[in-house]
Amino acid sequence: MVETPEDRFRIVFSGRHTLAFILVLSLFTLQFLTVYASVFTYYPVSTSLSPVPPPLVLSSSGVPDTSVYIGANATSANATVIASSLARVLANPDFYSNADYWYCSSSTASIGCYWLASDTGASGGVVSISGTVGNGDYGLVYQYFETPRSALVGGSLTVSYRVESTPSSLSLIYGVAGIYDPVNSTTVWSTTWAASATSYTSVSYTVDVTSLEPGRAYIFYTGVYVAFTLWSGTLDYRVDSAYLEFTTADRTFNNIVVDLNVTDAATYYARLVLLDANITGAPDVNVTIENTTYESTPIRVEGGLVVSWETGWVMMVQPGNPLYVSGHIRVSTSKASENITLHLGLEYCSGSPGGGACVTYPIVLVVDPPSAYGGAGTEAANATYAMPVSRVELARGSLQPSLCDGCTTDAG
Amino acid sequence: MRTSTIILAALLATVFASVFVYYPVDVTLQPVSSPPVVLAPGSNAGGTDLGGETITVSIGASQASASITLHPTYQQTYYHNITVIKNTDTANSYYITIIVNDAFDSTDGLPSGTQAYLIITDGTTQIANITLTGTGSTQIATPIPANGNWTVSFQFIIPEGTSLPTTAGASFQVVYSPTNELPP
Numbered sequence: 001m002v003e004t005p006e007d008r009f010r011i012v013f014s015g016r017h018t019l020a021f022i023l024v025l026s027l028f029t030l031q032f033l034t035v036y037a038s039v040f041t042y043y044p045v046s047t048s049l050s051p052v053p054p055p056l057v058l059s060s061s062g063v064p065d066t067s068v069y070i071g072a073n074a075t076s077a078n079a080t081v082i083a084s085s086l087a088r089v090l091a092n093p094d095f096y097s098n099a100d101y102w103y104c105s106s107s108t109a110s111i112g113c114y115w116l117a118s119d120t121g122a123s124g125g126v127v128s129i130s131g132t133v134g135n136g137d138y139g140l141v142y143q144y145f146e147t148p149r150s151a152l153v154g155g156s157l158t159v160s161y162r163v164e165s166t167p168s169s170l171s172l173i174y175g176v177a178g179i180y181d182p183v184n185s186t187t188v189w190s191t192t193w194a195a196s197a198t199s200y201t202s203v204s205y206t207v208d209v210t211s212l213e214p215g216r217a218y219i220f221y222t223g224v225y226v227a228f229t230l231w232s233g234t235l236d237y238r239v240d241s242a243y244l245e246f247t248t249a250d251r252t253f254n255n256i257v258v259d260l261n262v263t264d265a266a267t268y269y270a271r272l273v274l275l276d277a278n279i280t281g282a283p284d285v286n287v288t289i290e291n292t293t294y295e296s297t298p299i300r301v302e303g304g305l306v307v308s309w310e311t312g313w314v315m316m317v318q319p320g321n322p323l324y325v326s327g328h329i330r331v332s333t334s335k336a337s338e339n340i341t342l343h344l345g346l347e348y349c350s351g352s353p354g355g356g357a358c359v360t361y362p363i364v365l366v367v368d369p370p371s372a373y374g375g376a377g378t379e380a381a382n383a384t385y386a387m388p389v390s391r392v393e394l395a396r397g398s399l400q401p402s403l404c405d406g407c408t409t410d411a412g
Numbered sequence: 413m414r415t416s417t418i419i420l421a422a423l424l425a426t427v428f429a430s431v432f433v434y435y436p437v438d439v440t441l442q443p444v445s446s447p448p449v450v451l452a453p454g455s456n457a458g459g460t461d462l463g464g465e466t467i468t469v470s471i472g473a474s475q476a477s478a479s480i481t482l483h484p485t486y487q488q489t490y491y492h493n494i495t496v497i498k499n500t501d502t503a504n505s506y507y508i509t510i511i512v513n514d515a516f517d518s519t520d521g522l523p524s525g526t527q528a529y530l531i532i533t534d535g536t537t538q539i540a541n542i543t544l545t546g547t548g549s550t551q552i553a554t555p556i557p558a559n560g561n562w563t564v565s566f567q568f569i570i571p572e573g574t575s576l577p578t579t580a581g582a583s584f585q586v587v588y589s590p591t592n593e594l595p596p
Contacts, residue, residue, distance in 0.1 A: 042511075360490070
């Protein structure tokens with residue numbers, strides 16, 4: 001007998017075959033129902049915030065040719081720098097409210113450098129280089145600076161000083177100033193003058209730039225040298241300001257713009273990130289972040305094109321001396337034209353570079369707009385400032401330039 | 413008429429008498445000792461927070477709850493990889509839903525304009541960015557795969573020019589399910 005498809009259907013769906021089929025189908029379906037059932041498991045997570053004051057705060061560097069507006073909690077900044085063919089390269093040249101950026105070096109530990117909040121005839125603060133001196137002793141204040149990144153055409157130095165006291169009336173005291181090359185350990189330019197003025201007096205000199213290279217770090221120093229004294233005694237030599245300027249072939253700016261200060265005892269790691277840029281023309285711009293000893297790799301704009309969008313990481317700690325800051329944001333530019341705006345993020349992290357809690361502050365940097373802001377950070381602009389600290393010692397270094405080669409030691 | 417009404421009432425009373433029929437149903441619970449999806453500390457848990465504080469992440473004994481304490485400041489503070497959602501199931505994926513029950517808001521003393529986000533990544537790609545300043549449910553479109561790890565990060569933006577509160581709290585639930593549907 002031939003079994004037709006209809007017969008097979010009838011056999012399958014009849015009697016015990018039907019029961020077996022339904023059972024298998026049910027088990028198959030149940031398996032999937034078990035896996036994909038609407039089961040939800042709830043895990044509670046609580047998040048508690050205990051906000052803290054900003055551990056890193058911003059402030060204006062106050063250097064010439066900058067205008068910096070700081071946000072209400074010192075966690076944002078809007079900075080403008082004026083690029084010109086006249087570059088004033090020293091930071092805090094007038095010691096107006098502190099001795100930031102300056103260090104002290106002397107021939108003997110008995111000579112120190114002290115910041116004074118005021119002095120007769122001075123505008124704002126001054127630095128006193130003082131102590132017990134003998135023949136050949138010296139005391140200097142110095143700071144690192146970078147020459148403009150354009151061919152140097154000329155240079156000038158103006159120092160305002162006075163002598164408060166000398167070991168004797170027969171002492172030969174010289175004011176000294178110069179530029180030292182820390183790489184080659186040579187003095188590339190220096191000058192001296194007989195320091196006799198007892199009230200603040202300005203001396204000006206032309207700086208020979210033939211031995212200076214553009215875009216390089218040097219040390220500027222100024223201070224006092226004791227060529228001759230009949231006996232040891234107390235010397236007190238005071239500097240109100242020191243302005244070192246260079247003229248350049250291109251319009252440039254190269255200086256610190258924003259100061260960074262860590263306010264607690266922790267260590268932070270900071271960098272700058274370029275978020276957006278509006279650039280016209282073909283300028284070169286470098287933006288770096290630096291602590292007291294190290295400058296990061298830069299955010300770089302070359303010929304108007306962004307080449308590098310972030311700096312390297314730099315460690316930031318609370319400065320050991322309240323006269324100093326934890327670090328700076330430095331800007332250097334050449335071939336600047338109008339309307340360069342860089343939107344930066346200052347990012348710092350609590351654990352390691354990129355680790356722990358990472359905070360980002362917005363910083364807007366404008367280079368070379370119309371010169372509506374004028375030179376900021378001058379003593380005149382800060383005329384109402386009053387500093388309660390009266391005498392603070394500067395940090396010591398070990399600068400030993402060749403001093404006063406032409407000074408006479410003949411008391412006559 | 414009155415008699416017929418009484419008879420009808422009596423019949424109805426009979427229909428709705430208190431009769432109960434009991435069918436036995438057994439419900440057997442077999443708790444899973446090792447939940448397939450667990451919470452774990454992230455790589456920055458226990459790390460240094462701002463102000464010398466510590467990024468505190470406490471995971472429950474069965475890895476089925478977490479408590480987190482953070483110390484942000486003004487502007488944007490980002491906490492990367494604070495906790496991890498781990499799928500320990502070697503065969504099945506699960507759908508994750510985040511339910512914000514209690515949000516960061518003005519009652520916490522946080523300044524107006526404060527933003528808070530919970531950010532989930534699969535290691536390289538961001539797969540969810542959920543605001544913590546409002547309540548609600550967010551189901552993540554793709555399930556966490558078998559043996560998958562998702563990192564949970566936090567971002568806070570507190571505008572400057574305001575005062576900071578001492579503390580502020582929010583709570584949310586991490587919900588997982590084998591099915592692709594919103595939890596009740």
